[in-house]
Amino acid sequence: MPRNIRLAATASALALALAACGSPAEEIPADGGGLGSAGAPVSIRVIANDAFAKQWQDQLVPEFNKKYPNIKVTVDGVPYNDQLAKTMLELTGTEATYDAVLADDPWLPQLAKTGALYDLKGPELAKWNVPDYDWADFNPTPLAAGQWEHKQYAVPVRSNLLLMFYNKTLYKKAGVEEPSAETTWDQYFADAEKLVQDTDGDGKTDAWAVGTYFTKDPLTPTIWQTVLNSGGGRLLDDKMRVAFNDETGVKALQTQVDLLKYAPPGASTYQFNEPLEAFRQGKTATMFMWGSVFKGTAVDKDTTTLSPDEVGITTMPAGTTGAGAHRGIWTAGISKKSKHPAAAWTWLQWVTSKEGEKFTAKAFGTFPARNSTLDGTPPAAWAKPVYEALKSGYEVVSKGQMWRPRLPESDAVQQILALQTSRAMSGQATSQQAVQQAAQEITELLKSKGYGQ
Incomplete structure (x- = not known):
């Protein structure tokens, strides 16, 4: 039997029915595509802004791979003025290229309205939740940038x-x-x-x-x-x-x-x-x-x-x-068209975890979205007054x-x-x-x- 167990017969029948109607929908394995193995790694792609995509690829991905070596992540940078249109085409098209997508603050409702993003707090991804992710640790102001109509479609990856x-x-x-x-x-x-x-x-x-x-x-x-x-x-x-x-x-x-x-x-x-x-x-x-x-x-x-x-x-x-x-918060969400939602959600949880946020704050000077980071020891002396201004700003906003x-x-x-x-x-x-x-x-x-x- 192949490693990735197929969905039940009812789900297979539904996929075939959709394909017959002109909407080819490939099945997602019951394990969400898994997290890969040394002999069979899983590959995911992320569409990001070109202002920081290379930083992520060169430094953030290798740090992530220290903990998850079998998830291969490719980060594609797109110019800001092209990113919304390209992401909308991605979410509304029939072919899936990206497993995770990024949204500037005002774009999230438009992307969520496509119906192609997972509710990150919903039951569909719950089986792949990391136990110590700690939603309550997020400051409400940046976290709200990923919300629309009472659902959490994205989480903050670069607060601003x-x-x-x-x-x-x-x-x-x-x-x-x-x-x-x-x-x-x-x-x-x-x-x-x-x-x-x-x-x-x-x-x-x-x-x-x-x-x-x-x-x-x-x-x-x-x-x-x-x-x-x-x-x-x-x-x-x-x-x-x-x-x-x-x-x-x-x-x-x-x-x-x-x-x-x-x-x-x-x-x-x-x-x-x-x-x-x-x-x-x-x-x-x-x-x-x-x-x-x-x-x-x-x-x-x-x-x-x-x-x-x-x-x-x-x-x-x-x-x-x-x-x-x-x-002005950059958030990231997971596409429902992803063949590897388990790996994509695992990647996104790590990037926005306490561990991941501390790394990005130190390596890139990225602003934190978590209260534990804001109230903790700053990565450098210059960050202390900046974090104080950021906390005040969150309250003002x-x-x-x-x-x-x-x-x-x-x-x-x-x-x-x-x-x-x-x-x-x-x-x-x-x-x-x-x-x-x-x-x-x-x-x-x-x-x-x-x-x-």
Whole structure:
């Protein structure tokens, strides 16, 4: 008898019936494909973002194989702008290439709606659960990024928050007190005027106050979305109707537009790399950016001119209801089309286990999602203040619901916001006009999908 026992006759009959209907469905062995053996290893594939896929393949997979040597993992990197479309094709197609897929924070509902992802807490995978996985140890904020309609379709593999970086040296030269979680937007703008300065005394401005996203990009609206949330506003209400077309929404967008006054020349074209480079070269005193870049910004000498004692990190300035942050969690789930769900789920459990998370935190500077890691001994001295900022940020995000819309049309909503935000940034529209246009287009989109009826 072959090693992999076939499913019962009823399941075989169902598979044949599906094939006859034009949906060829190969059976999954009763043992989920097993975990392999020295003579017959199991191979699985993972689709990931190319920003970190090579790190995973070169360092994370070998570490995993120390414990599970017979599960061969291939991690394929895909450019960010192509990843959602390719993953959707994977989950809705008839041929399965990947056993595990990754989702950026706003994509999860759209991927889950395909019906092609396992509920990781459901009965189908329970037989392969690792006993000490400890779901309760996850911080609720990053864990929620993998949830939709009361099911856990994915778990956090790379936690992230939009936070405020600041250059302590430039603050000191300007005679300005360093920012904190209590710093308001009014105080920030008062300080920004002083942070545009001539640091070498040659009569020319060589340092500016801020760098962040300004040009058209799906992530550019997250800046004013965070301002909106910290001022008590929301993008959508509980019935998925537009809720930002008001004074609070216009003020939030205008706040981001006003940042350009204190940014370096040409900052209107900034996306991800440009503000990062400006800050790392000591040209900007603050940067609103994803916290996961901290190691490359303050520690790695190959990528930055700064040192850990020069770089501070905290939540974004406070609005009327408190400080700001924005959730951006990469999660991973298991495809129902996988021929090896046991191996895929075993891999994902290890990557997001206490052991796996500690490894990634130390090797890559990846932010933890588990409370035990956040409260434990940091992998390096520089991580201690970062972990404190992250914990505060998790609380802020949860309290202010600071994330992109949680619906399958999230990406489409964000694209509309990106276009209208860029119009305001470039002066093609006022903040009020941009907000009104975005509200109109999003309302039409959501109504066409049956929301808000």
